Amino acid sequence: MNNIKVSILVMCFMLLGVCHKVYAQKQPNIVFILADDAGYADFGFQGSKAFKTPQLDKLASQSIRFTQAYVSAAVCGPSRAGILTGKYQQRFGYEENNVPGYMSASGTTGDDMGLPLDQKLMSEYLKEQGYKTAIFGKWHMGNADKFHPTKRGFDTFYGFRGGARSYYEFDKNNTNNRKEDRMEHGFGKYEESKLYLTDALADATIDFIEENKSQPFFVYLSFNAVHTPMEARRDDLKQFPNLEGKRKTLAAMALGLDRACGKVLEKLDELGLRENTLIVFTNDNGGPTDTNASSNKPLGGTKANHLEGGIRVPFLMSLPEQVKKNTLYTNPISTLDLLPTFYQIAGGDEKNMTDLDGVNLLPFISGENKARPHETLFWKKEVRGAIRYKDLKLIRYPDRPAELYNLAEDEAEVNNIASANPTLVNELYKRFFEWEVSLERPHWMLKHLYEGKAIERLDRYRNTTN
Structure with a gap:
């Protein structure tokens, strides 16, 4: 009789294990990798012959590549605020200006400027779905403690609160006077890494994945690469003997970024998690050609303006079980779409997400919905602004008449058709x-x-001379 009871208990535990496994499989892991200030053309999968990005090129061959992916802002902080909330950041007062800003209409000053606390973030939505959440790298959503990632839905934070910092540890030879540039592990625990920062962020991500491999997790790998300062590993610089100056350094930094992404992807493969992981790789705004020698070809413009080179970004999505790998999606999408897409694939119901500007991309990329995810997209920084309606794009300036372009025929925006089309x-x-x-x-x-x-x-x- 006792043997029968033991057998029944064993069977119950086995069934519980099977149920847990099935439940876990229904909730894919989510790894969101965001580069910083990369050029539109500075990846092999985007056509670069001078730069070496073999790991991301491999990911592209396993992914859907979006040819018309847009950010909601042409600079880092506001773009990231839009991603985290799924809303145009201007709707909650986060105009296209980084924090801390110069003048505050609300009476806030300095480090108290940040992503408003009444906004619900991606991390909080996914945490409600049972995910372990982590951010590694750049925060840039406010320096004050009240804005800290671990108070905004992230279980784990290893990174820095500011918008850019050195890629090497601070010491007497590499000094730092800004508190927000110091590396943190947890809440307020400072810990400088002796590694090149891009490598350190990958290693921290790998540790988190290893520790949480038995449950659904969300990783926001928020690189500061390839943002200035222009600092690369010496061994990476040697890989580009035919390049010079900033362009050479940028290529080496991009190679370091690529290697770090590859290490994370290899860990997912090693643990058998890749087939049940949604992976997204993109960039936070267009490349700033003048500061880091990035190339946005064939697009015109740079970071901080609303020409295509400032707001259109590389974008890869590898779905669980590598559905639709090595394919193109050519309709316009927005990084605002990431939150509802992640929430839906995590088991949530997008219908419960009210007041968002992003949409769930899954029915569009599956072909279930043949329409465009967005008929209209907007950008705004004070007087300057832009609207894309279908394939027409109007750009408003403070110092000249508005310009109008047909992006279906002129993605480089060289043929202004405004005067011929006043209506x-x-x-x-x-x-x-x-x-x-x-x-x-x-x-x-x-x-x-x-x-x-x-x-x-x-x-x-x-x-398009960059």
Whole structure:
């Protein structure tokens, strides 16, 4: 009789194990990798012959590559705020200005400027679905403790609160005066790594994956590579004897980024998790050609402006079980779509997510929904702004008439058709204004001096000469 009871108990435990395994399989792991300030053309899978990105090229062959992926802002912080909330960040006062800003309309100052606490983040949505959550790298959502990642839905944080820092440890030969640049492990525990930072972030990610391999996890691998300062490993520099100056350093930094991504992907393979993991790789804004020598070809413009080179980014998505691998998706999408897509694949119901601007991409990439995910997309930084309606794009400036382009025929934006189409210009102006008047006033701004520099930068790099 006792033997029968033992057998029944064993069978029950086995069934529980099977049920747990099935449940886990229904909740894919999510690994979201975000590069920083990379050029649109500076990856092998984007056509580069000079740069070496074999790991990401391999991922591209296993992924859907989106040819018209957009960020919601042309600079780092606001773009990341849009990603984390699934909303146009201007709706909650986070205009296209990084924090901390210069002037605050809400009375906040300095480090107290950040992603408003009343906004629900991607990490919080996924945590509610039973995910272990982690961010490794750059935060840039506010320096004050109240904005800290571990108070915004992330279980684990290894990185720095600011927007950019050295890739090497701070010491007497590499000094630092900004608290937000110091590496943290946990809440307020400072720990400088002696490794090259890009490698350290990959290693920390791998440790987290190893520790949480038996449960669903969400990783936000938030690289600062290839943002300035221009610092690369010496062995990586040697891989590019035919390049010089910043371009050589950038290529070496991109190789380091690629190697770090490869290490994370190899760990997923080693643990048998790859087939049940959603992987996304993209970039937070266009490449700043003038500061890091990035290339956005064939697009014009750079980071900080609304030409395609400032807002269109490389984008890869590897679905669980490698569904639809090595394919292209050519309709416009937005990084705002990541939150509802992640939530849906995690087992949530997107219908319960109200007031988002992003959409769940799964029915679109599966072919279930043949329409465009977005008929209209918007960008805005104070007076400057842009609207894409279907294939028409209007750009509004403070110092010249608006420009109109047909992106289906002119993705480099060299043929301004505004003067020949005044009715279309007026129609798009009205559509943009209807959206603009629904927005909250910016909570902080920058000195107008920087707006002048942004216009100069646009004119200098608007053509595809980068």
